[in-house]
Amino acid sequence: MYRLVSTFGCLALLFLQQAAFGQIEFFQGSFAEAQALAKKEHKIIFLDAYASWCGPCKRMAKTVFSQAEAGDFYNKHFVNLKIDMEKGEGPTLARKYQVSAYPTLLFIDAEGELVHYQRGGLPIDRFLQLGQTALSKIDHSGEFEARYEEGDRSPELLRAYAYSLLMSAKPSLKIANEYIRTQEDWTTKENLDFLFDFALEADCTAFELLLEQQQKAIAQKGEEEFQNQLLAACRSTAKKAQEFQAPELIKEASKKLKKVDAKLAKEFEAKAWADYYIGLKDWAQALKYSKKRLKKYGDAKMQHEYARIFGEAQTEEKYTAEALKWAKSAFEAQPSQEYGQTYLYLLRKLKKEEEAKKLIQELHKIGH
Known part of the structure; x- marks a missing residue:
């Protein structure tokens, strides 16, 4: 049974952890398909090797992978993949990459070679550092830079140099533009x-x-x-x-x-x-444009995202009241613990205790 967060303090903490507007987007496909995509996009694969029963795996998914910082960095530089190591192709991959603890965070190139790995969960700052370290392991730009500094401006060198910078997450547009001028x-x-x-x-x-x-x-x-x-x-x-x-x-x-x-x-x-x-943090304008976007494109997920942003960032009642409307609408459209906890947080923030009690009962039913 889902353990309901029933105290205001614990709920607020969970709410703040989830308040990121963005997250890591995981590729929905096989490992071989991820390899093909990585090769096509000149990236390496980040593989979250997890098990369904693993507590630290769930915590990372909830508190690290969901953060905007993680999403911005990992979505830009990696093909992200999650695989249960005890199901489907998981056991084969676990043997190949010697996965013996969960989570194991693997970085694998498009040819299937292991670039870097980390056993165990990490907080957001160390997780971002881990990604940077993995990228540095495939960084061959120094070799091309030396030839560039010696005066080599051949199209072949410029093209290879630009791609090496791109893959290692270094600024690449200057060299890319130089290549473009040769074509x-x-x-x-x-x-x-x-x-x-x-x-x-x-x-x-x-x-x-x-x-x-x-x-x-x-x-x-x-x-x-x-x-x-x-x-x-x-x-x-x-x-x-x-x-x-x-x-x-x-x-x-x-x-x-x-x-x-x-x-x-x-x-x-x-x-x-x-x-x-x-x-x-221009909240008046932010509210104006958020409402405009929600009116035209809004669904439950988008309503929930904006509810979290305004609910966490603002203390003024007019913003919290708008956030509450969005949270209520999202929960009614898609009743879930995640949406319900955001809704509950905002009810309590506005001191609507009777409505909060009724919602807690609904959340208990969902938890069974």
Whole structure:
């Protein structure tokens, strides 16, 4: 039976742990399919080797993998995969990589070679450090840098150097742009792949060229993958807009995305502006844009996410009251312990004790 968090203090702690707006996205497929994706995207695999009965595995999933910091870093640099080592292909992988304790956090290249590993759960700061260490193990950029500094500017060197920087999570756009300047024909598969891989932001040269080659890129990659790449680049630019307080970057990214799909651009803008003002802690504007996004695109999951953000970050009653509406709607649409605990936290925050008691009874029923 699920153990209900029934005290305000414990519930608040759990709420704060879950209040991240983003999380690690785990690939839904086999290990072989993850390898193929890793090779295609010039990444390595992060494999959470867990067991269903493992307490530390569950804690990491709940308190570390769910955090925005973890999601931002791991989604960008790895193909993330979770496999129960006691089911399906798990036992075979456990033997191959000598997994004898849970969780074991594995970093594996596209050829299946073990790059780095860690046994046991980690807090968020050490988990992020672990990822950086894994990336450093595949960093061969120093070899190319030496040749570059000696004056080698051949297209072959620039291309290899750019990819080595990309794989090791180092700034790569300067070298990528140098390679781009050596090329004239962007219709070849090799060069279209390069544009696809280095269209990392909406305000970079590779992105502009990829838009110019839209039809050829779609023919090679497929429309969905093409749009997903552009959307990811625009979201990176939106994060930069927040970091440098440069809202014009969001407008620029949206304008470029409209050239491909006006509907996709509107959806991007809705999220980007809400995230922008949340990041700046401009709560009046954040509320305005969050409500706007929820009205057009909102589902239970999105309502719950915004309920957690506003419920945790704000003490003013008007914001908490809005968060409560979203939490209630999310719980009614999809009754669950997670949504219910957020709803309960906000009821108690607004001192609605009678409603909180009724909700606790519902949560007990769900727990059975």
